Amino acid sequence: MKEHDVYSFSLKQLTWLAVPFALIACSPQAPAPAETPLSEHTRVLTPTIDQHSFANSNQVHTPHLHLSLQVDFNQKKLTGYAEYDLSFRDARATEVVFDTEQLNIYGVEQHIHGDWHDTTFALGQRDPILGTPLTVRVTAGAEKVRIHYSSSPQATGLDWVDPVGTAGGQYPFLYSQSQPHYARTWIPIQDTPTERLTFTGELYTPPYLIGLMGANNPPNPERTGYYEFRSEQPIPSYLMAIAVGDLDFYALNDRMAIYAEPSVLADAVAEFAYTTDMMAVTESLFGPFAWDRYDQLVLPPSFPFGGMENPQLAFLTPTVIAGDQSLVSLIAHELAHSWSGNLVTNATWRDLWLNEGFTSYVENRIMEAVYGEERALMERMLDAQSLLVSLPNLTERQQVLHIELEQRDPDTAFTSIPYIKAQLFLFFLEERFGRERFDPFVRQYFADYSFATITTAEFVEYLQANLLALEPNLVSIAEVEEWLYSPGLPESAPTPEVAAFDRVAAAQERWFAGENIDISNWSIHERAYFLSQxxxxxxxxxxxxxxxxxxxxxxxxxxxxxxxxxxxxxxxxxxxxxxxxxxxxxxxxxxxxxxxxxxxxxxxxxxxxxxxxxxxxxxxxxxxxxxxxxxxxxxxxx
Missing domain, CATH: 1.25.40.320 (Peptidase M1, leukotriene A4 hydrolase/aminopeptidase C-terminal domain)
Incomplete structure (x- = not known):
């Protein structure tokens, strides 16, 4: 996930403190891009419920991908093919439409009656936000298509890091960033969260580097220059991930490990050791971990965000390694995505709050269980204050949880709203129903929608049937609709408070009076609050x-x-x-x-x-x- 930019704790002072700790810890962009609609030549009728994809997956779905890529650091491009199984939802369909952006398409084949045959394809007119639709002709009985292509050195979804930009300074590094709609810059793909696919992959890399993907990576791989991957759990396209670099491996247990450059690994292991405890807590609260592995990869410092929740290979910034675990809410947030987002996915970017709100809620519950109630409350309090500061800078449209994006850039959805307003909504429900009712509801929600996508309307129906109806007098549907469809914050919004900041304020007053104060046991939140005031x-x-x-x-x-x-x-x-x-x-x-x-x-x-x-x-x-x-x-x- 990505980080938005509310950088004011108070109106009088510019500071990062008001950035919600979920977002300092993790990944929306900041600020939200300008609300520019798509250009006039974009198609009027969307072929799926997702207005940010050209894909006609309602006619032909691609349930499985095999990806074969050569990693070329000299030319800064990926070259190879993407091979898709075809599932016809409309037997009359004669075309499959994929999303692309600045890809060079060399040729397309279809597999029919046991053999591969060349087929025709066409690239449509490029849209500045959506890229270029790739339309592939398929005939009756086609089982697969194989697209031969290469990426552009300017691909937004890939960062080719020169050796000087790495920790070791000797070898280059490659990593991807596919959320929200950048997978199409390095794979021709039906690039919509509405659909999910399984995939297998093979990477050809320089023999001195390790290749990884957001899949079940073989633990502690040897440096051979050839790597194979398998993801048997279906994922949305924005979770496709690739990384290649000079990496070492450290196993935390039999299903969790850390990858990092050799000079970074020891510090990363010391910082992220509590991931095993976080995993145990989350499973006890919200159900079994549904993926084969949970590995973490520390990226070069050029990574723009705190983290990205790629399944089985979470990407993390090295800037979180502080030596005192003060910034590890990042780890909790990305881990929480294994349930919220990766397991249960927003059907469109209008529904982003279902990903990030639930993740921010689960993250705080993890932090409370591992680090104590006071730390979790401090983070909630700062998040809520940051939201209040950010609201005047957002349009009324942007303040709505179920945002009306139309065909605007999906990056405009990544503000504090789907993270913190949505988190407050879930804490509102928790406070009204109590954890004895709300925790089982959330756990069952993750189970019922596992490996599926969900819209806001579907969630409201599920909420009504499985929580509201149990105690009709606790929360009305009108209150829920106000949270979801109205700008600003409802009067019912909870106001988290914690005494720690009162103690900091008193200590600051003594300090300015000339008294020495001991801050050695202060959390990062208390230190930041001192500076903000x-x-x-x-x-x-x-x-x-x-x-x-x-x-x-x-x-x-x-x-x-x-x-x-x-x-x-x-x-x-x-x-x-x-x-x-x-x-x-x-x-x-x-x-x-x-x-x-x-x-x-x-x-x-x-x-x-x-x-x-x-x-x-x-x-x-x-x-x-x-x-x-x-x-x-x-x-x-x-």
Whole structure:
């Protein structure tokens, strides 16, 4: 999942703190892209319920994919073929339509009566959001189609990282980012969450690198230059994933492991060791883990987001490795997606809240069980406050859970709404019904819709039959509809509160009075709250004292560093400013670098410096990072 950008804890101060911890920990983009509808030449009638795909899967479905790819780091492209089984839902269909974007299609074959035969295909007119439809002619009795193709070096869904951008600095790295509609940039595919498919894969890589996919990867693979994969559980297209790099392997247990570059692996293992406890907690609450494995892959620092929940191979940013497990809500969030999103999937991007709201809810329940109620409440409180700050920056349309996307870019759905408003809705239901009723409901929901997709309307029907009807006086359907279809927050929204922040405020008052305070046992949330509440006129002397006592400029915690550098820029605190360049040129995680760039860009002198730094950093940034930073620096229009 991706990270959105609510970067204000209070209106008086720019800080990352208000980014919901589910999103600092995990993956929506920030800010939501401009609400641009598709161009006029786009088809008027959508062939499926998903308006963000050209696929005619309501006529011909592709239930299984075999992918064979050669990984070429020199030309920065994938070359090979995608072979699909065909399932005719309409016996009269003579065409299969796939989504593509900047793919070179060399030829297409169909398998019929035991043999492969060339068939005709056509690429339609390109749409700037949806890409280009690929229409393949099939004849009666066709069992498969095989599409020979290569990707473009500019594929949005692939990041080709040069050696200088990796931890080891010796070998290149490749990773994908397919959500929400970027799988079509590296595979010709029916790119819609409405459908699911199983897949097998084979990768040909340089012999000194390890190849992985979001599938059942063989544990601790040897470096042979050829790798095979199998995913027997059907997944939506946005969960297709590939990674190739210089990787080592560490098994946490017989079904969980961590992959990372050799120099990163030990720190990653120490940071993510509690994943096994998180897994046990989630299974006890919400049902068995339904996938073969749960491996985690630490990506290079250019990865734009906190994490991506690819089944059986979750992608994680190295910026979460703080040395104290302070940012591991990321791990809880991506793990929670194994139930919410991966197992039960939103049918369209209008229904994104069903993925991310349930995931944010389950994540908080995991954090409570593993790290205690107070930490979980702090995260809920900060999330709720961030949502309130973000609402004025969103249109009324964007404030609705069941968002009316029409044919706008699906990335516009990734705001705080499907994460935090939806999380609050589920906590509202929990508080009304109590966990003794709500937990079994959620567990049964995951079981009943496992390996299936669901729309908001279907969920409302299920909710009414399986929860509301049990206690008709607790929650009305009108209240549910207000949550789902109205902008803003209902008056019934729960308000999480925790005493820890009152203690921080009191400690801050003593600190400014000259008293030394001990923050060694403070959580990241308490430290961040302390920084967020600094007065506008904080003095250089107090900043220097704070820096020395709390070790802010030299912190390993990138979330705190991002917040501190914004403060340093705003107050021209010179001792911290050299770290600004170091940070912005060493990572591409949007949740952390965006507020720093924004703080620089607030003044003419800072904007000039920011553009200078960006020129240095730009080659190492992911294309999605470049797109958003260039808007901040006024190098392109939104």
């Amino acid at each position: 600094l007065p506008d006129d904080v003095s250089q002397q107090d900043l220097a004292r704070m820096d020395a006592e709390f070790e802010l400029t030299n912190t390993r915690n990138n979330a705190i560093l991002s917040q501190w550098l914004v403060i340093a820029i705003q107050h021209n605190y010179q001792p911290a400013l050299p770290r600004v360049r170091d940070m912005l040129t060493s990572m591409g995680r949007l949740a952390f670098i965006r507020p720093v760039y924004a703080a620089l860009a607030a003044t003419p002198e800072g904007l000039e410096l920011a553009r200078e730094i960006y020129t240095e950093a730009e080659p190492s940034y992911h294309v999605l990072t470049r797109d958003q930073i260039e808007v901040i620096l006024k190098l392109r229009e939104r």
